[in-house]
Amino acid sequence: MDKVFISQLHVDTIIGVYDFEKETKQSLYFDIEMLCDIKPAAKTDDINLALDYSKVSERVIAHTTAKPLELLETLVEQLAAIILAEFNTDEVTIRVSKPAAVAQANTVGVQITRRKAS
Numbered sequence: 109m110d111k112v113f114i115s116q117l118h119v120d121t122i123i124g125v126y127d128f129e130k131e132t133k134q135s136l137y138f139d140i141e142m143l144c145d146i147k148p149a150a151k152t153d154d155i156n157l158a159l160d161y162s163k164v165s166e167r168v169i170a171h172t173t174a175k176p177l178e179l180l181e182t183l184v185e186q187l188a189a190i191i192l193a194e195f196n197t198d199e200v201t202i203r204v205s206k207p208a209a210v211a212q213a214n215t216v217g218v219q220i221t222r223r224k225a226s
């Protein structure tokens with residue numbers, strides 16, 4: 109199966125468990141892969157038949173900045189449900205990185221894969 113992907117989508121937002129995290133935005137970076145069949149878009153050269161990575165990116169940014177959350181787990185589950193419901197893909201993998209969270213680490217984060225219920 110083909111994939112449409114988004115790499116290192118940068119979003120600044122309020123997220124975190126601790127009080128100090130509820131006042132200052134932090135950077136998150138998203139890597140997203142969505143299974144799809146690219147042939148209809150390729151045959152017609154029509155964006156309307158493509159899984160539009162610009163529209164997915166806009167939706168991820170809008171949701172991530174809409175309401176403060178504590179856990180990365182909550183955020184990626186919500187985003188996976190939105191992508192599966194609103195876009196033409198049966199399986200999505202989302203990896204979110206929060207590089208400022210652990211000073212001694214290059215980055216930390218969470219990755220999930222979710223499928224549309226059959």
Ligand SMILES: Nc1nc2c(c(=O)[nH]1)N=C([C@H](O)[C@@H](O)CO)CN2
Nearest residue numbers: 123124125126178179180181209210
């Ligand atoms: N599995 C997780 N562990 C932690 C999270 C998280 O969202 N998922 N969050 C924090 C804090 O908010 C951290 O980022 C602040 O340093 C700690 N562990």
